[in-house]
Amino acid sequence: MKKFRVAIILISVLLVAALAAGCGSKPSGQSGAGGNAASGGDTIKIGFMGALTGSEASYGIETLKGMNMAAGDLNKAGGVLGKKIEIVQSDHGSQLSQAAAVVQKMISQNHVVAIVGDPTTGKTKLAAPICQQNKVVMLSAGAVGPGVVEIGDYIFRDTLLDSVAAPAVTKYLVNDLGWKKVALVTSTNNDYSVGLTKIFEKALADNKATIVDRESIQDGDKDFSAQVTKIKQSNPDGIIFTGYYTEGGLFMKEVRRQGMNLKMAGGDGMLSPVLWKLGGQAVEGSMVYTGFAADPANAAPQTKEFIKKYQAANDNKLPDMFSAQGYDAVMLLARAMKDANSIDPSKFKDTLAQTKDYKGVSGNITFLPNREPVKSPVYLLEVKNQQFAIKKVIPTAAPTE
Amino acid sequence: MLIQQIINGLTLGATYALIALGYTMVYGIIQLINFAHGDIFMIGAFIGVAAASIFFHNFFLILIAAMLACTVLGVTIERVAYRPLRRANRLNALISTIGVSIFLETFMTVFKGPQPIGFPHVLNNATYRLGHTEFSSIQIIILLVSILLMVGLQGIVRYTKTGKAMRAASEDYDTASLMGININRVISFTFAIGSALAAAGGVLVGIYFNSVDPYMGVMVGLKAFVAAVLGGIGNIPGAMLGGMILGLAEVFGVAAGFSSYKDAIAFTLLIVILLVRPTGLLGRPLQRKV
Amino acid sequence: MENWLAGLINPYYEQVLMMVGIYIIAALGLNLITGMCGQLSFGHAAFLSIGAYTAAIMTRNLHLPFIPCVFAGGLMAALFGALLGLPVLKLTGDYLGIATLGFGEIVRVVFTNLKITGGAIGLAAIPRDTNLINVLVFVVLTVWAMSYLHNSRFGRALAAIREDEIAAESMGINAMFYKVQAFALGCFFAGMSGAFYAHLLQYLNPSDFGFARSFDILNFVVLGGLGSIPGAIVGTAVLTLAPEFLRFVAQYRMMIYGALLVLMMIFRPNGLLGGVDFRRLLRRRRQKAAVAGN
Numbered sequence: 014m015k016k017f018r019v020a021i022i023l024i025s026v027l028l029v030a031a032l033a034a035g036c037g038s039k040p041s042g043q044s045g046a047g048g049n050a051a052s053g054g055d056t057i058k059i060g061f062m063g064a065l066t067g068s069e070a071s072y073g074i075e076t077l078k079g080m081n082m083a084a085g086d087l088n089k090a091g092g093v094l095g096k097k098i099e100i101v102q103s104d105h106g107s108q109l110s111q112a113a114a115v116v117q118k119m120i121s122q123n124h125v126v127a128i129v130g131d132p133t134t135g136k137t138k139l140a141a142p143i144c145q146q147n148k149v150v151m152l153s154a155g156a157v158g159p160g161v162v163e164i165g166d167y168i169f170r171d172t173l174l175d176s177v178a179a180p181a182v183t184k185y186l187v188n189d190l191g192w193k194k195v196a197l198v199t200s201t202n203n204d205y206s207v208g209l210t211k212i213f214e215k216a217l218a219d220n221k222a223t224i225v226d227r228e229s230i231q232d233g234d235k236d237f238s239a240q241v242t243k244i245k246q247s248n249p250d251g252i253i254f255t256g257y258y259t260e261g262g263l264f265m266k267e268v269r270r271q272g273m274n275l276k277m278a279g280g281d282g283m284l285s286p287v288l289w290k291l292g293g294q295a296v297e298g299s300m301v302y303t304g305f306a307a308d309p310a311n312a313a314p315q316t317k318e319f320i321k322k323y324q325a326a327n328d329n330k331l332p333d334m335f336s337a338q339g340y341d342a343v344m345l346l347a348r349a350m351k352d353a354n355s356i357d358p359s360k361f362k363d364t365l366a367q368t369k370d371y372k373g374v375s376g377n378i379t380f381l382p383n384r385e386p387v388k389s390p391v392y393l394l395e396v397k398n399q400q401f402a403i404k405k406v407i408p409t410a411a412p413t414e
Numbered sequence: 415m416l417i418q419q420i421i422n423g424l425t426l427g428a429t430y431a432l433i434a435l436g437y438t439m440v441y442g443i444i445q446l447i448n449f450a451h452g453d454i455f456m457i458g459a460f461i462g463v464a465a466a467s468i469f470f471h472n473f474f475l476i477l478i479a480a481m482l483a484c485t486v487l488g489v490t491i492e493r494v495a496y497r498p499l500r501r502a503n504r505l506n507a508l509i510s511t512i513g514v515s516i517f518l519e520t521f522m523t524v525f526k527g528p529q530p531i532g533f534p535h536v537l538n539n540a541t542y543r544l545g546h547t548e549f550s551s552i553q554i555i556i557l558l559v560s561i562l563l564m565v566g567l568q569g570i571v572r573y574t575k576t577g578k579a580m581r582a583a584s585e586d587y588d589t590a591s592l593m594g595i596n597i598n599r600v601i602s603f604t605f606a607i608g609s610a611l612a613a614a615g616g617v618l619v620g621i622y623f624n625s626v627d628p629y630m631g632v633m634v635g636l637k638a639f640v641a642a643v644l645g646g647i648g649n650i651p652g653a654m655l656g657g658m659i660l661g662l663a664e665v666f667g668v669a670a671g672f673s674s675y676k677d678a679i680a681f682t683l684l685i686v687i688l689l690v691r692p693t694g695l696l697g698r699p700l701q702r703k704v
Numbered sequence: 705m706e707n708w709l710a711g712l713i714n715p716y717y718e719q720v721l722m723m724v725g726i727y728i729i730a731a732l733g734l735n736l737i738t739g740m741c742g743q744l745s746f747g748h749a750a751f752l753s754i755g756a757y758t759a760a761i762m763t764r765n766l767h768l769p770f771i772p773c774v775f776a777g778g779l780m781a782a783l784f785g786a787l788l789g790l791p792v793l794k795l796t797g798d799y800l801g802i803a804t805l806g807f808g809e810i811v812r813v814v815f816t817n818l819k820i821t822g823g824a825i826g827l828a829a830i831p832r833d834t835n836l837i838n839v840l841v842f843v844v845l846t847v848w849a850m851s852y853l854h855n856s857r858f859g860r861a862l863a864a865i866r867e868d869e870i871a872a873e874s875m876g877i878n879a880m881f882y883k884v885q886a887f888a889l890g891c892f893f894a895g896m897s898g899a900f901y902a903h904l905l906q907y908l909n910p911s912d913f914g915f916a917r918s919f920d921i922l923n924f925v926v927l928g929g930l931g932s933i934p935g936a937i938v939g940t941a942v943l944t945l946a947p948e949f950l951r952f953v954a955q956y957r958m959m960i961y962g963a964l965l966v967l968m969m970i971f972r973p974n975g976l977l978g979g980v981d982f983r984r985l986l987r988r989r990r991q992k993a994a995v996a997g998n
Contacts, residue, residue: 065955066520068629070528103951106958109912110723111947113905117716118951138828139907147715160828201674202816202911204825229674233633235623238422239668246415259530263625271418272541272548290532291625447798495966502973504798505744509926512919513965520958636809636915643802678813681806688803689791 056099057092057356059084059343060119062130062140067107068233072132072335076154077102079332079339080129082322083347093347094356100343101125109139116140120147126358127152129342132335134158134204141168150358150365152346154338158208162384167362171341171378171386173281173304173334175209178391181407182302183216185393186251186278189405196226196249196275198240198264200256203232209255209280217253225249230260237267245273252277258285258333261299262292269295276300278393285333289399299396300404304376304388305337307401319374331401337375345371345378417547419669420662425553425622427661428560432615433638434645434653435567436608442584442648443604444500446507450491450514451612452635456628458484458613459533459620460522466534473536473621477559480617481610488609489602497598522628530627533620556618563614564654567607571650576603584648633677640684646697655695659683718836719904724944725839726900729846731924731940732933733893736850738922739931740859741886742866743793744801747808748894749917751781753910754811755895756902757821760830763903770833774842774899781895782888789887793880796869808918815910826909827902834904842900846893850933853889862886866931927968929975938976 061080063073077100084098092098101123105112112131119125120143128144131137132155144151145165153161153170162168186192195217200206217224226247228240241264244252252268254261254277261283268275277296281303289296306312309320309331319340323332349365350356371378376388387409395404433455440448458480465479495514499507540551571577579600582590591597619634620626641660645652660680667679693699713721734748755777762773792803815821822828853859861882864872873879902908920943928939946964950957968976 066523066528066958068528070523074528104955104957106947109905109907109909110901114716114719114723114948117719118948121714121716135826135828135907135909138826139905142832142906158825202824204823204909207824231674231676233629234676235619235625235630235634236422236426236664238426239419239665240673242415242418242422243669259625259627263623266624270539270541270548270550272543287529291530293532293624441798445798447802495970498970499973502969503930505738505922505926505930506969506973509919509923510966510969512923513962513969515962516965517959517962520955520962524955524959636805639802640806643799674817675813678810681809684806685792685803685810688795688799692795692799 055095056097057094057350058099058101058123058125059346060101060103060116060123060125060128060130062103062105062112062116062119062128062136063132064107065102065104069107069133072155073104073130075333075335076130076132076339078323078327079154079336079341080343082319082326082336083340083343087343087347093350094354096356098343098347105131105136109136112136112139113143116143120144120149125149126356126361127346129154129339129346131155134161134208137161137170138164141165144168148358150346150362152342152365154342155335158204166366166384167358169345169365169380169384169386171338171345171373171375173302173376173388173391174385175212175280177387177409178302178304178407179209179212179280180216180219181391181409182278182393183213183220183222185405185407186253186300187217187220187222190251192249192251192278193222194225194247194249195222196228196244196247196252197224198228198230198244198252198254198256200232200260201229203256205280205282206232206255206257209282213253213255230256230264232257232260234260235263237264238271240264241267241271241273244268244275245271249275251275254279254283256282258283258288259291262288262290262296265292265295265299278302281305281334284394284401286331287333289396296396297398300393301396301401302391302393302407303334304378304391305334305374306376306392306394306403307331307333307337308392308394308403309400311403313372315372316374334375337373341371341373341375341378344373415546417544419665421547421549421553423662423665424658425556425661426665427641427658428557429615429619429622429657430634430638430641430660431654431657432560432563432611432618433635434641434657435564435650436612437639438642438645438647438650438653439580439604439608441642443580443587444496444601445504446496447511447639448496448608449508449511449635450518451608452631452638453515453518454484454488454491454609454631455612455616455619455635455638456522456626456631457487457518458609458616459626459630460526460616461613462617462620463531463533463626466536471534471536473555476536477614477617480613484609484613484616485606488605488612492602492605497601519628519632526628528628530625530630532624533626537621552622556622559614559618563611564650567611568650570607576600580604637680640680643684643694644687646694649694649696652694652696659695713836720945720948722834722836722839722900722904724941725836725843726834726897726904727921727924727940727944728843728937729900730894730897730921731928731936732846732850733890733897734921735890735925735931735933735936736853736862736893737887737890739925739936740854740866741862741883743883743887744797745804745887745890746801746915746918746922747804747806747811748890748921749913749915750804750808750811751785751891751894752898752901752917752921753815753908753913754784754891755781755898756908756913757815757827757898758895759899760827760902760908761820763833764827764830770831770903771838774896777899777902778892778896781898782892785891785894786884786888789884793883793887805915805918808913808915812910812913815913821908821910824910826907828907830902830906830908832903832906834900839900842896846896847933847937854933858882858885923965927965927972927975929977932975932977935975935977942976 103115105115127150134156137153137156141164199210276298278300283301349361352364353361368380390408393405394401461480461483465476469475579595641656645656758780759773759777762768924940929935
């Protein structure tokens with residue numbers, strides 16, 4: 014009797030297992046592991062990994078827009094090596110548990126040769142070992158935290174490294190703008206913000222500026238009244254805000270509401286028109302450093318053209334760093350494939366690694382021998398009349414390692 | 415500084431209280447935690463934004479439009495997703511509310527995009543100064559409108575016939591229906607009022623923080639529910655009290671340097687209160703019936 | 705063995721299948737608490753995360769072998785389950801649910817602020833020790849343990865508490881004692897499930913263990929049929945596979961998922977397998993056979 018019951022339960026488990034496995038063998042006879050690159054066909058499949066729904070959707074949607082623009086541009090010009098670029102899109106709904114399945118699916122079902130994504134460092138770290146193991150190139154268009162490219166020689170990113178940019182910017186803030194006393198605001202549930210705060214802490218100390226107040230907020234917060242009231246007491250020269258644009262805009266609004274005339278500076282996590290859509294007049298004069306000069310008037314020609322094209326397709330909205338980096342990611346991959354004359358990831362990963370001073374729309378990109386990207390120069394943008402304008406061009410040097 | 419933080423806390427608390435009222439009324443009558451309530455708050459804010467572009471920026475018309483639209487929405491949701499489950503296991507109804515919540519959030523993401531949008535300029539935001547304390551006209555309006563709506567609600571529940579029916583239904587659902595009270599109408603009415611208040615909260619919060627997005631209702635909804643439990647769920651003054659306490663606790667917690675533990679403050683408070691007074695501050699003690 | 709399997713099953717399906725198995729272990733744990741003992745828990749994901757972080761830190765930082773770490777993760781979750789259960793299991797019904805939900809959020813916030821868990825940056829470079837074989841073995845073990853418990857003196861005591869706590873107490877059952885035991889045991893399985901989860905994804909982030917995840921697991925159990933072991937298994941499989949099968953509808957996926965939850969609750973209030981008693985089905989068949997034999 015008892016045995017029977019256990020047997021039935023076991024059978025139901027196995028049934029489910031068999032069902033799922035059975036579906037597996039239907040669509041393609043190929044085994045998914047490894048060496049799927051040269052599978053022929055007349056398209057080159059590049060996967061998009063990111064969220065189209067859930068809390069991280071805005072980063073994913075923008076990245077995908079940039080990728081589709083790049084694919085469109087490439088295909089209009091005849092494709093790459095005589096083949097059309099096809100973007101395979103996916104959506105993990107901002108959930109870690111689905112992200113792994115999504116990456117596996119793109120590799121073993123769709124046979125992509127490269128994956129662009131994820132916009133967040135965390136999910137990039139999750140996906141990178143899978144890509145490395147399956148010998149598929151991964152180029153993250155958003156990950157900025159440490160420990161990404163170290164995962165393997167198929168892993169790249171085209172973002173601006175804060176460890177390069179933030180010290181240079183801090184120097185300018187302290188010496189040229191006279192920010193000797195700084196309030197430092199961190200979003201504690203945002204990995205980007207926590208990492209950037211650490212870099213700023215060191216840079217501020219190196220430049221002999223003091224942090225007179227540290228405040229923490231969280232992504233998704235709307236009410237910053239208590240933190241701002243505290244900042245007011247410490248009377249700083251400026252606010253360094255390491256979070257994203259949504260909270261940045263709202264934070265400055267509260268700063269103005271409580272009658273302070275301080276300016277804010279931060280990283281490219283704040284590079285989005287949402288900053289002034291939410292912050293309004295309060296973010297006028299706020300500064301954002303970035304490799305992507307989102308200044309429609311004074312940017313480099315290729316960047317200007319990208320902004321124009323993006324605005325034409327998105328009722329005049331300004332692109333953010335995710336769309337620019339998504340665009341560059343596909344362009345970089347296409348270039349590497351052309352140089353290698355192959356769409357085999359094991360070949361074009363080497364030509365990709367040799368990218369030097371590539372004039373991308375998100376800045377000039379060079380990959381160091383350890384595959385870390387360096388973008389030079391860094392632009393310090395300022396919000397002026399609800400638009401980004403270049404305030405200062407700061408040259409950076411590659412970190413000596 | 416102290417007065418400033420108190421004002422900050424009361425403003426935040428008032429918004430929690432407005433949403434908490436909807437939770438508390440629904441729970442009082444059908445013992446259902448309506449997890450979709452926070453999303454009605456979110457829809458209210460979106461309708462407010464949409465209305466702002468139609469009604470020539472008149473604050474009160476916007477408020478009324480959002481409240482009316484959410485009334486219809488709330489009653490519809492109850493009719494479609496909760497009423498068929500009224501006699502079912504409580505857990506089933508609860509999961510149905512979660513399903514509705516997921517549906518509404520995703521619907522708005524697909525429909526309006528995930529990025530937060532600003533609220534059109536509808537109120538002149540003057541800042542008043544009293545010594546070192548600054549408070550804005552919006553803060554005053556939030557406090558006034560919330561108090562007005564809560565007093566109005568208390569009036570309805572105390573002095574109208576429908577209010578009497580609501581109280582009877584929350585006392586004993588079955589007996590009330592035996593006494594000739596149309597339970598379905600009472601419950602629809604409860605959802606209507608609760609949703610209207612949530613919509614008002616959505617518009618006020620949308621204007622105050624100038625930010626409306628599809629996921630804005632999740633945490634606020636949860637905290638408002640905590641506020642309702644703090645005050646004693648099913649108890650209308652309790653919800654107001656709970657909201658204010660929660661708002662003040664969060665603001666002072668942040669001011670004391672615990673901002674990275676902000677979300678934990680509300681829930682720690684909740685567990686402590688539940689252990690000391692299991693039915694909340696103003697709730698009646700629970701009887702174990704044999 | 706593992707290589708042989710890798711050649712047999714497409715890695716994507718293997719990945720999804722392992723996820724189903726891992727969730728089954730967690731869902732069966734919750735089924736013990738909510739289904740068998742009738743105690744609401746809206747904070748199951750917190751115990752998943754406690755197990756996940758414990759095991760991950762042990763294998764990653766201390767290089768301990770995987771399987772003992774799975775048990776350690778389970779034990780740590782059980783310990784916290786008992787510590788939480790002792791005070792809060794006094795509460796009943798929704799109040800208990802809300803208190804556990806609160807605990808879940810507190811755990812998430814604490815993990816976001818701790819150094820050893822990597823905080824908001826998360827914990828990466830966890831060895832990939834989870835494979836289809838060890839997940840399947842643990843699923844089978846869990847199913848066996850659950851069906852054993854179900855029919856034991858312990859299981860009957862839980863059922864008595866679920867049906868009527870006061871009556872159970874008057875029959876001499878120490879309700880609190882059993883409730884805390886059931887709660888801790890359920891958390892033990894959640895912790896083990898978390899350990900597998902960590903070593904499958906190789907990366908952990910506190911934001912992954914919010915209350916939405918707790919409700920996911922609750923949905924598995926209720927959709928399958930509260931209190932039923934095969935129900936929890938089928939519910940988990942269906943709901944974990946649903947997003948994968950619904951991938952073609954892209955961003956409408958979660959909308960459909962939400963609507964499905966509502967429809968399922970209305971049209972299958974007792975769960976997919978609710979009301980289907982396998983034992984009775986079998987018994988009937990055997991009786992029929994016996995009658996035919998006569």
